[in-house]
Amino acid sequence: MPRTVLITGCSDGGMGAHLAHEFHKRGDRVFATARNPSKMESLKALGIEAITLDVVSEESIQTCFSQVSSLTDGSLDILVNNAGQGYCMPLTDVSIAEAKKVFDLNFWSILRTTQVFLPLLLKAARSQGRALLVNQTSVSSVLGSPFFGVYNTSKAAAAMLIQNLRLELDPFGIQVIDLKTGGVRTNIHDNDSECHLPPDSLFMAVQDEIGKLSKGDIGMDSQDARVWAKNVVGDLDKNNPPHIIWRGKSASQIKMASKLPVGMLDSTLKKVAKLDVLEQKLKH
Numbered sequence: 001m002p003r004t005v006l007i008t009g010c011s012d013g014g015m016g017a018h019l020a021h022e023f024h025k026r027g028d029r030v031f032a033t034a035r036n037p038s039k040m041e042s043l044k045a046l047g048i049e050a051i052t053l054d055v056v057s058e059e060s061i062q063t064c065f066s067q068v069s070s071l072t073d074g075s076l077d078i079l080v081n082n083a084g085q086g087y088c089m090p091l092t093d094v095s096i097a098e099a100k101k102v103f104d105l106n107f108w109s110i111l112r113t114t115q116v117f118l119p120l121l122l123k124a125a126r127s128q129g130r131a132l133l134v135n136q137t138s139v140s141s142v143l144g145s146p147f148f149g150v151y152n153t154s155k156a157a158a159a160m161l162i163q164n165l166r167l168e169l170d171p172f173g174i175q176v177i178d179l180k181t182g183g184v185r186t187n188i189h190d191n192d193s194e195c196h197l198p199p200d201s202l203f204m205a206v207q208d209e210i211g212k213l214s215k216g217d218i219g220m221d222s223q224d225a226r227v228w229a230k231n232v233v234g235d236l237d238k239n240n241p242p243h244i245i246w247r248g249k250s251a252s253q254i255k256m257a258s259k260l261p262v263g264m265l266d267s268t269l270k271k272v273a274k275l276d277v278l279e280q281k282l283k284h
Contacts, residue, residue: 003028006117008033008081013186023078023233062116076131080135090197093201132174132175139246142255162176177241181248182222184228
């Protein structure tokens with residue numbers, strides 16, 4: 001029997017769009033959502049239903065809820081909270097206003113969207129025996145990396161939120177899943193503006209290096225998004241999907257690394273962030 005699936009953050013070329021495509025291929029009825037519906041043309045061409053949804057807008061979430069509820073007779077089998085954004089800036093230079101925007105999207109939108117769509121998930125759980133609440137936190141929720149502190153902490157907060165939701169919603173037949181994604185090739189950085197440090201930043205000596213990091217250039221390989229989506233949906237199709245799904249390039253390695261004593265990966269993380277370059281420049 002086809003399932004009903006709603007996915008946030010489905011702009012063409014992103015991870016949400018690839019998940020929508022994979023669910024659709026398996027015969028599920030997919031509601032792909034994004035803030036700008038014109039960015040879901042490739043999904044519309046496949047016959048996937050595209051709905052406008054800005055997950056930081058209470059009004060937009062309520063409007064989307066009403067649309068989906070009327071189309072599904074008030075039921076939803078799977079909700080995928082995928083929408084999110086990156087933010088690259090040394091913590092000493094972070095704009096608190098910008099940081100709050102990142103948390104609003106990466107953390108609060110998960111709770112906000114879940115609360116609104118919960119009645120649909122509950123109905124599906126009662127009639128089908130279970131519903132799935134899937135949340136994208138990425139491997140960044142377990143392994144901090146220099147210059148992405150705000151992003152890392154927003155994802156870590158989301159991971160703790162999901163852990164608590166998993167326990168609270170389990171008695172109602174809703175399985176809550178944490179999706180920890182590693183490196184995946186998407187267009188996620190295409191519209192990102194390059195990080196520009198304030199003139200008095202402690203890190204001006206590596207401004208160019210930080211700019212490259214902000215555009216996703218970290219010198220590491222990534223996995224084809226189609227392969228990633230196929231693996232993730234395959235995991236979700238299991239009778240008893242794992243509470244945490246680790247997929248994407250280096251996800252398994254980062255899972256193991258997260259168990260290591262604090263400090264053991266410092267040299268590697270510093271090298272990726274070019275802090276070793278900064279240290280050398282500060283000596284001269």
